[in-house]
Amino acid sequence: MNSTRPGTLYADHIATLQQRTTAALERGxxxxxxxxxGTLHYQVFDDRDYPYAVNPQFKAWLPMTDAPGSWLVFTPGMKPKLVFLQPHDYWHVVPAEPxxxxxxHFDIVVIREPDEAKRHLPGNAARCAILGEAQSALGQYGAYTPNNPDAVVSYLEYQRAFKTPYEIAMMREATRxxxxxxxxxxxxxxxxxxxFGIHLAYCQAAGQDANDLPYTNIVALNEHAAVLHYMxxxxxxxxxxxxxxIDAGASFGGYACDITRTYSAQADDFQSLIDAMDAAQLKMCAQVRAGFDYKQLHLDAHLAIATILKDFGLIHVSPEVAVETGxxxxxxxxGVGHGIGLQVHEVxxxxxxxxxxxxxxPKGHPYLRLTRVLEPGMVVTIEPGLYFIDMLLDELKDRGLGPSVDWDRVAQFKPYGGIRIEDDVVCTDGDPENLTREGFSAV
Known part of the structure; x- marks a missing residue:
């Protein structure tokens, strides 16, 4: 297992960001x-703030996730600048000094009021690609309103699929x-x-509150596992x-992990079904290789799951027919997964x-979140699932496909809800690195 600490890799990471950004600015x-x-702002018709979430384009540069009202500036050929808002405030905890x-790696300027940032931003806002939310604009007249130019955003978001060694190290820490x-x-x-008790124990063990986690925990007992985003x-x-x-992640310096596991309370047929899914999922993880089309990985997952359905007597038709007919x-x-990094569902x-x-x-697969060909540096999740969802099973009957299914066998498994197993996997020039399995092996 690679245990290189993020701090030793950061210089190369920031150099890569500067190269990418220089190219993006030229493009735009x-x-x-x-x-x-990003800013704190009130909930509608209330005087409470929405939970703060840092702009992903900001935390790509530095591991600072609690810095509302701050700004990052990069001009090609110059050292990046951080304009850091540290207000005088006795109502709230003030963000710690960087x-x-x-x-x-930064020129750091500390300001006490949001509008002070204007003095430290480039003089001509029209020459700036400003990436963020509209409410980040400064002052009464909306100076430095984000323009999010397509050419710049497209270049940076495409390149974000290729994680630097620093980023992979951050994700490894999140996985731990x-x-x-x-x-x-x-x-x-x-x-x-x-x-609820399991959720609290999870947060305690992670040392992260609900707003610190990269997404809302899915903690599902019994048939609740058939609700894909049960919360x-x-x-x-x-x-x-x-x-x-349980589908739950953790954060580290702005980076996420995304892990799902399923358990049976006993050594029964459902545990055997979990074991079969686990074996299939590991084979899918092994497909994360340079040059392999992620769309094909998803389609292969359908055939593997249909084979399990057949092996466990849940369907009467062949796996191939089960896939072809839906x-x-x-x-x-x-979908079988997605990119991951600064965001759980990476852009x-x-x-x-x-x-x-x-x-x-692919036609007939509207929920797949990644369609690119895999390349070294990409980090993806592999999360096949097998569920017993009344609404979808009823639709099969409505479409005349009821005879394809052994409904008595399905009834035996419905109290368990379903199965999902998810790992975060790094595509390399050779064998993939499974961050999640490495993490479980280490504890």
């Missing part, structure tokens, strides 16, 4: 990149935290806890507890080139 005809970190391995929390969640499940979290456990699906999609209705998944354009999804 701009002289400067200006990136607001520190750590990365600060020497996430695995620790997953282990704690499994222990609470085995002890008979509720979904209700019952306060009392069901009786009996049959199964547990029977497999009733049991596996989402640029459909882009044909750094100038834009779209690589279409």
């Amino acid at each position: 005809g701009f002289d400067h990149l200006v990136v607001p970190s 520190s750590g391995y990365w600060v020497g 935290i996430g695995v620790r929390a997953h282990r704690a969640a499994e222990r609470l499940f085995r002890a008979g806890s509720s979904e 209700r979290r019952d306060r009392l456990p069901p009786r009996p507890i049959c199964s547990f699906l 029977v497999s999609s009733a049991f596996f209705p989402h 640029g998944g459909f882009m044909a080139s750094d100038a834009g354009g779209v690589i279409e999804k």
Whole structure:
């Protein structure tokens, strides 16, 4: 397992960002990149702030995720500048002074009021590519309003698919935290806890509150696992507890991990089904290789899952017929995965080139989030699923495909909800690196 610390890799990372940004600015005809970190703003008809989320274009440059009202400026040939808002405030905790391995790579200016930033931004806003939300504009007249030029954004988002060694190291650290929390969640499940109790144990073990996590935890017992984005979290456990699906990640310096595991309460047929899915998922992870089309990986996953359905007596038709007729999609209705990095669903998944354009999804597979050919440096999730969802199964009957399914066998598995297993995998010049499996092996 590669244990290189992010700090030793940061200089090369920032150099790569400067090269990419210089090319993006040339493409768009701009002289400067200006990136607001984002702002705190009130919820509608209220005096409470929405939870703050840093601009991903900002945290790509530095591992600072709690810096509302700050700005990053890059002019080709010059040292990047951080305009850091550290207000005088006794109502709230003030963001800490910038520190750590990365600060020497920036000219840092500390301001006390948001509008002070104007003095430290490039003089002609029209020559700036300003990437952010509209509410980040400064002052009464909206100076430095984000323009998000397509040419610049497209170039940067396409290139973001290729992670630097620093970024992969950050994601490995996020995985280490996430695995620790997953282990704690499994222990609470085995002890008979509720979904809410498991969620709290997860946050405690990760050392991250709900707003710190990269996405809302999915903690599903029994049939709740058939709701793909189940987030209700019952306060009392069901009786009996049959199964547990947890899809939960962790953050580190602005980077995310995304991990899903499924467990049976007993050594039963459902556990055998989990084991079969786990074996198939590992084979899918092994397909993460340079030059392989991710669309084909998704289609191969459907055939593998249809084979499991056949092997476990859930369908009467051949795996090939199940895929062709859409029977497999009733049991596996989402994509096999997505890019991951600064965002859980990383941008640029459909882009044909750094100038834009779209690589279409395979016909009949509307929920796939990545259609590019894999290349070294890409990090993707592999998350096949097999679920027992009433709505989708009823649709099979409505389409005249009911005879394809053994409904008595399906009824035996419906109380368990479903299965999803998800790893984060790095595409390299050779064998893929499975960050998630490495993380579980290390604890």
